[in-house]
Amino acid sequence: MAVYELKQTLEAPSSTKGMIHWLKDNLFSTPINTLLTLSGVALLFYIIPPFLNWAVFDADFVGSTREQCTSGGACWVFIHAKIDMFMYGFYPAAEVWRLKTALALILVIVAIFKFFKSNKIRFSILTLYFIISYILISGGYFGLEHVPTEKWGGLMLTVVVATVGIIFSFPIGIIVAFGRQSDLPIIKSVCVTYVELIRGVPLITILFMSSIVLPLFFPEGVTFDKLLRALIGLTFFQAAYVAENIRGGLQSIPSGQYEAADAIGLSYWQKMILVILPQALKVAIPNLVGAFISLFQDTTLVLIIGLFDLLAMVRIAAADSYWLGMETEGYVFVTAIFWAFCYGMSRYSNKLEKQFNTNLK
Amino acid sequence: MKDNNVIEIKDLNKWYGDFHVLKDINLEVKKGEIIVVCGPSGSGKSTLIRCINYLEQFQEGTIVVDGIQVMDDIKKIKALREDVAMVFQHFNLFPHLTIVDNLTLSPIWVKKQPKKDAIATAMKFLDRVGIAEQADKYPNQLSGGQQQRVAIARSLCKNPSIMLFDEPTSALDPEMVSEVLDVMIELAKEGRTMICVTHEMGFAKKVADRVIFMDAGQIVEENTPEEFFGNPESDRLKTFLDQILSH
Amino acid sequence: MLALLRNQKVRGILFQILTILSVVAFLWYIGDNTMTNIEQRGIKTGFAFLDGTAGFEIDEAPISFSSSDTYGRVFLVGLLNTLIVTFVGIIFATILGLLVGILRLSKNWLIRKIATAYIDIFRNIPILLQILFWYNVVLNAMPSPKQSLEFVGGIFVNNRGLYIPKPDMNSTTIFVLTSLAIVFVSIYLLNKWANKRQETTGEDFPVIIVGFSALVLVPIVAYFIGGADFNFDYPALRGFNFQGGKTISPEFLALTFALVIYTATFIAEAIRSGIEAVSKGQKEAAASIGLSGYQALKLVVLPQAIRIAIPPVINQYLNLAKNSSLAAAVGYPEIITLFAGITLNQVGQAIEIIAITMLVYLTISLVVSALLNWFNHKMKIKER
Numbered sequence: 001m002a003v004y005e006l007k008q009t010l011e012a013p014s015s016t017k018g019m020i021h022w023l024k025d026n027l028f029s030t031p032i033n034t035l036l037t038l039s040g041v042a043l044l045f046y047i048i049p050p051f052l053n054w055a056v057f058d059a060d061f062v063g064s065t066r067e068q069c070t071s072g073g074a075c076w077v078f079i080h081a082k083i084d085m086f087m088y089g090f091y092p093a094a095e096v097w098r099l100k101t102a103l104a105l106i107l108v109i110v111a112i113f114k115f116f117k118s119n120k121i122r123f124s125i126l127t128l129y130f131i132i133s134y135i136l137i138s139g140g141y142f143g144l145e146h147v148p149t150e151k152w153g154g155l156m157l158t159v160v161v162a163t164v165g166i167i168f169s170f171p172i173g174i175i176v177a178f179g180r181q182s183d184l185p186i187i188k189s190v191c192v193t194y195v196e197l198i199r200g201v202p203l204i205t206i207l208f209m210s211s212i213v214l215p216l217f218f219p220e221g222v223t224f225d226k227l228l229r230a231l232i233g234l235t236f237f238q239a240a241y242v243a244e245n246i247r248g249g250l251q252s253i254p255s256g257q258y259e260a261a262d263a264i265g266l267s268y269w270q271k272m273i274l275v276i277l278p279q280a281l282k283v284a285i286p287n288l289v290g291a292f293i294s295l296f297q298d299t300t301l302v303l304i305i306g307l308f309d310l311l312a313m314v315r316i317a318a319a320d321s322y323w324l325g326m327e328t329e330g331y332v333f334v335t336a337i338f339w340a341f342c343y344g345m346s347r348y349s350n351k352l353e354k355q356f357n358t359n360l361k
Numbered sequence: 362m363k364d365n366n367v368i369e370i371k372d373l374n375k376w377y378g379d380f381h382v383l384k385d386i387n388l389e390v391k392k393g394e395i396i397v398v399c400g401p402s403g404s405g406k407s408t409l410i411r412c413i414n415y416l417e418q419f420q421e422g423t424i425v426v427d428g429i430q431v432m433d434d435i436k437k438i439k440a441l442r443e444d445v446a447m448v449f450q451h452f453n454l455f456p457h458l459t460i461v462d463n464l465t466l467s468p469i470w471v472k473k474q475p476k477k478d479a480i481a482t483a484m485k486f487l488d489r490v491g492i493a494e495q496a497d498k499y500p501n502q503l504s505g506g507q508q509q510r511v512a513i514a515r516s517l518c519k520n521p522s523i524m525l526f527d528e529p530t531s532a533l534d535p536e537m538v539s540e541v542l543d544v545m546i547e548l549a550k551e552g553r554t555m556i557c558v559t560h561e562m563g564f565a566k567k568v569a570d571r572v573i574f575m576d577a578g579q580i581v582e583e584n585t586p587e588e589f590f591g592n593p594e595s596d597r598l599k600t601f602l603d604q605i606l607s608h
Numbered sequence: 609m610l611a612l613l614r615n616q617k618v619r620g621i622l623f624q625i626l627t628i629l630s631v632v633a634f635l636w637y638i639g640d641n642t643m644t645n646i647e648q649r650g651i652k653t654g655f656a657f658l659d660g661t662a663g664f665e666i667d668e669a670p671i672s673f674s675s676s677d678t679y680g681r682v683f684l685v686g687l688l689n690t691l692i693v694t695f696v697g698i699i700f701a702t703i704l705g706l707l708v709g710i711l712r713l714s715k716n717w718l719i720r721k722i723a724t725a726y727i728d729i730f731r732n733i734p735i736l737l738q739i740l741f742w743y744n745v746v747l748n749a750m751p752s753p754k755q756s757l758e759f760v761g762g763i764f765v766n767n768r769g770l771y772i773p774k775p776d777m778n779s780t781t782i783f784v785l786t787s788l789a790i791v792f793v794s795i796y797l798l799n800k801w802a803n804k805r806q807e808t809t810g811e812d813f814p815v816i817i818v819g820f821s822a823l824v825l826v827p828i829v830a831y832f833i834g835g836a837d838f839n840f841d842y843p844a845l846r847g848f849n850f851q852g853g854k855t856i857s858p859e860f861l862a863l864t865f866a867l868v869i870y871t872a873t874f875i876a877e878a879i880r881s882g883i884e885a886v887s888k889g890q891k892e893a894a895a896s897i898g899l900s901g902y903q904a905l906k907l908v909v910l911p912q913a914i915r916i917a918i919p920p921v922i923n924q925y926l927n928l929a930k931n932s933s934l935a936a937a938v939g940y941p942e943i944i945t946l947f948a949g950i951t952l953n954q955v956g957q958a959i960e961i962i963a964i965t966m967l968v969y970l971t972i973s974l975v976v977s978a979l980l981n982w983f984n985h986k987m988k989i990k991e992r
Binding site: 026027029033036040041043044066149183184185186187201202205212213215216217218219220259293299301304313328334338339344346 | 623638641644714715716729737741814839959965966973
């Protein structure tokens, strides 16, 4: 039998903590590790300083004419001169205020959302915004000049395509996911065929189909706007992937939930919408955000069928004979924008996933 | 249907594919009777009570519940499920809704009750099972015993005349079993018709009017609790009682 | 009668009949309009166009092609090019992805961060943008043929492409290539034999050392046996351009680099999650029963990691095949550029052409899916 006194809490010995120790442990622990560290540092030295020199230290940021690009670095003046093109495409300069208004309204809505938490009200506000922004951007009503979709381009077009794509692919995807789960064999096979067909072919074939073949499906008089054709193709493409993600969510719902909903007397649609879908969506959200990121990247493909998204703008802006040879600056600029959007969204998705995992507890 | 019978099951036969899971079940339940069904796992007892509220379909025989014939007819099924409530082994509360929303879901959407009335009814029943203070919490924040009591409250909200219990305490930690059984005993004393699939023999002895033993898909023996436990007749029942009463 | 309508089975059947009728009606409407429109525009139908003369040249054709060949042959060339770029892309993307995936789990902080940065950067840039970047920025920055970059062994790089020496198909080459094939097969058989031997006698056989030495020594011996006479056709600058040797076009290079770098990020992540998914407890258990680090990896960790990692990796192979269709943006002559592009423009029969193209990709998908299912079935961990 022995009784012990309470022990004091001491600090760790200095040889196991601190900067030197961390360096030894993480970077120089074994000869191989040391070699790797040195190679890594060499690689970084090889890449980063030259790039920084070109992009920042030797670059020209200020000015408006080509002559001001005297140093050997990047000529960001080019971007500055062409920024409207990158942002708005061929949208008439006098009407750009409408685009800026539509953008500002989003901020207003975010602020309003803090006061109205009800889902019904939020949904109505969003629908209203959708209609208002369409009127603003396209025009033709209330005295606003009509801006045909051929003039839409740049980042604005990319955002429009991505947003419309995600909004419409969502309900279609939900219905297809339900159909795939159904007991009715015909409904199930139609949905399975649709999903497997789309997932087996590249997006570009779908875009070709919707831009070349779709007009043939309708009588002579019916014309399809080029942008509309691309949107239809992209939406149906994306809906298949959304359907698969939601199906994954649906499969994770235990059958007891379906039974309990049946037992309390809910009809099929009440059961799916009130009980099953909310749970399935929660599970599927990280994958759905991933699908949105893919969609955002896929919008670049519309340049192949002749629409002028942000990526297409690089070639067009650089084709200006006054600014010949500026492709590199253009590509770097556009890469930075896309990367910022996609990386931002993937960080948001990580945050959502962590939140969801803690909610499960 | 004979007067006073709320449930009449005649010559019920069910197959899962080739497997004959319910064999020639005949059962009559009077109003206000408390029936306990027990038997080894795989004997078909859960399947039987699920046939009563049409969660399972059957190939032969008839079931008549409170004058409604149980068959593939959405009007009849709807009326059936308003009259018959079920409590599940794994509670099956809806995790994305609060406790009170779990209870008001059906009254609001199926019975079209105004929200205020539905909430008032819900709070009354939550109080009844002793969980009123948890009304705004989510199911995952409650213990197993509490969740099961909420599930019972949820089924009470429709004021059903018949309640089915499918092994309601089997998934609970031992220390929570009694709080659920207490609620069930009180309900039994109020005069509801109850059919319970359970292994809790103490409960059966306390409130059951009849105990039924099922094995391999058929009813083997049924009797009052005293005779059932005191004087088991069939060999299969004797073996079964030995197994469950010996620990 | 009305009671029938309340029967759920009956309702289900009615609903399905309604669906079929609507689908058929819709297809009828579309088909009718299409027929009318096609007639009006004078577009032909049917597949006879495949026998028509192409009338254009193709720069990179793995089989011989001239402008007097048929559209059917154009399709073949496009298909082969698609398969070539897919195959090459898959090989390099796997190697790079494997490397980055393992480095991502390295104990070295710097290496880990560099690998993570690589993934975070290239995963978030659209693939089309990467292809165009390589083509318009990197390859454009290469010098003109007269000032080509020269590498050891007669390899040249300029803005018209990559030029490497091509060995003639003489006896030496054939000997060396055959010997390589024989060595690979032998190593596989040797491994099987060594495993069996270990099961019966318990003795370990150093397959890796033996195999590696064979891989190096046997071709050398074959070289000498075959006449010791590699005759390379070296690329040389004649006039404005290079003649001889093998030319790899900038289109192919841009497409392949972009596809490899982009796809490798996803493969790296799949491999990383496969390895991470093997719980720490497995490695600890392996250590506690006396397995060395290498043995633990080979016998416990990797088998489990592969089960988890292979399905998403094969999914990425499929994505690479589909993404190769973006070659249309730089003009690499694969099936989209040649068939759904030039041929469609000349012949006009969009429906037939796009249908055939989709069928090609669908077949590739189905074959790969079947492979995946077979693999999953073989690897399934038996459960109760």
